[in-house]
Amino acid sequence: MKNQIQLITAITPVRQSLNRSLRRHTLTIGVTFIITTLMLSAAAVWAAPQGTWSSTGSMSVGRFVFTATTLQNGKVLVAGGATDTEIATATAELYDPATGAFSATGSMHDARVGFSAIRLSNGKVLVEGGASNTVAALASAELYDPATGTWTVTGGMNQGRQQHSAVLLRNGNVLVSGGNIDRTPCADVCVTTIGGSEIYDPSTGQWTSAGEMTIPRSFFTTTLLPNGRVLAVGGRVHTGPDYFDYKAIAFADLYAPATGKWKPTGTMTISREDHSTVLLNNGQVLAIGGTTVDFNGVTVASTELYDPATGAWTATGTMLQGRERQTATVLQNGQVLIAGGDYYDGVNAGFLTECELYNPAVGTWSVTASMTTPRYGARAALLRDGRVLEAGGDTDFSGIPTASAELYTPLTAAQGMNRADCGTTLLDATTAGQTNEINK
Numbered sequence: 001m002k003n004q005i006q007l008i009t010a011i012t013p014v015r016q017s018l019n020r021s022l023r024r025h026t027l028t029i030g031v032t033f034i035i036t037t038l039m040l041s042a043a044a045v046w047a048a049p050q051g052t053w054s055s056t057g058s059m060s061v062g063r064f065v066f067t068a069t070t071l072q073n074g075k076v077l078v079a080g081g082a083t084d085t086e087i088a089t090a091t092a093e094l095y096d097p098a099t100g101a102f103s104a105t106g107s108m109h110d111a112r113v114g115f116s117a118i119r120l121s122n123g124k125v126l127v128e129g130g131a132s133n134t135v136a137a138l139a140s141a142e143l144y145d146p147a148t149g150t151w152t153v154t155g156g157m158n159q160g161r162q163q164h165s166a167v168l169l170r171n172g173n174v175l176v177s178g179g180n181i182d183r184t185p186c187a188d189v190c191v192t193t194i195g196g197s198e199i200y201d202p203s204t205g206q207w208t209s210a211g212e213m214t215i216p217r218s219f220f221t222t223t224l225l226p227n228g229r230v231l232a233v234g235g236r237v238h239t240g241p242d243y244f245d246y247k248a249i250a251f252a253d254l255y256a257p258a259t260g261k262w263k264p265t266g267t268m269t270i271s272r273e274d275h276s277t278v279l280l281n282n283g284q285v286l287a288i289g290g291t292t293v294d295f296n297g298v299t300v301a302s303t304e305l306y307d308p309a310t311g312a313w314t315a316t317g318t319m320l321q322g323r324e325r326q327t328a329t330v331l332q333n334g335q336v337l338i339a340g341g342d343y344y345d346g347v348n349a350g351f352l353t354e355c356e357l358y359n360p361a362v363g364t365w366s367v368t369a370s371m372t373t374p375r376y377g378a379r380a381a382l383l384r385d386g387r388v389l390e391a392g393g394d395t396d397f398s399g400i401p402t403a404s405a406e407l408y409t410p411l412t413a414a415q416g417m418n419r420a421d422c423g424t425t426l427l428d429a430t431t432a433g434q435t436n437e438i439n440k
Helices: 002-011 013-017 020-029 413-417
Strands: 033-040 051-056 067-070 076-079 092-096 101-105 116-119 125-128 141-145 150-154 165-168 174-177 180-182 191-193 197-201 206-210 221-224 230-233 236-238 246-248 252-256 261-265 276-279 285-288 303-307 312-316 327-330 336-339 342-344 349-351 355-359 364-368 379-382 388-391 405-410 424-428 435-438
Touching: 051 355, 067 116, 067 379, 076 125, 076 388, 116 165, 165 221, 191 236, 221 276, 230 285, 276 327, 285 336, 327 379, 336 388
Parallel strands: none
Antiparallel strands: 033 424, 033 435, 051 405, 067 076, 076 092, 092 101, 116 125, 125 141, 141 150, 165 174, 174 197, 180 191, 197 206, 221 230, 230 252, 236 246, 252 261, 276 285, 285 303, 303 312, 327 336, 336 355, 342 349, 349 424, 355 364, 379 388, 388 405
């Protein structure tokens, strides 16, 4: 039984949060819960969308926590992820904005979930690490060539890892850092959070070890700053024998390519994991939402800004809805689109269709149109024409990801004033109605 649990952990490491909200309740009071879908009328605060969502083609398979990478030709490569059978997949597809359709492309050599994908300067896409159906922390890496639609194996990392972060450096190399590795057999801590980093050189196809972060972390973000340094933000550290034994952290680190070393920088106002960060056009980094403290922590609506000039964080506008595992996309006008995610407020849990826009000029959030489908663990990609592709993700507690996709089209201010079609879909674990029953 223990081996079965370890295997499940290996093949679906990101779904440790799938029933997070439900587990919070069942672990506390040990009863069967009724999950209800509520269609709530739009409140006044959600009544002035500044964009529209429309359906587009569906993927051939539902995917949860996969990767979506915009290629140089404008198409979007989606790869890997967890499927409706809780199995990691190696398949990949291409989305063509011109036709609004997905088409099959070459499959990866390894099935992967909890991995990273980076488009290189030569147009190829590097994927590395993650968990497969048999290995909890892969060291292997592959390259996708858009010209041939095929994957080739490249040099493997020195350390297998999953739930890590990757970023393209100014010189064209890729920095991979942090993540989790499995510890089998285990006693006190069965999942080890690591702080080590590696550099991939596309010219040689090889990896070299880089500095250690000051604090090991997984489920964090890395952002390339205008000065060429890399900012690592938040994340979690595992502390006990269960996969759910972890603490969220507020610490941030800076990586200097010139020295190959990490050093601490300003600490966020709160701890965050499963959050988002984006680089704004003014050079600051916006940290958004996430879960604070630990597994039982609530999702937060707060956001804050990191200033590379001072190394300090300052609070900025608060979202209208706390959320985690949302997507965050910087639009062509410099505003930030937040879509979907899930939430837990200490009592209620749900999955979100609601979307919001952050305006860096004034530091405030405003409503925009809601998606037609609640999504968390989805992936977003900015298209050349300014639209945003939002694909896949889980929609409820069933663990069956959707294959559907939607397109967000920003509106002008004048158009936005004439629309009021924002809706809300919540899954509430405390209200009865049409139900799907989930047992302890």
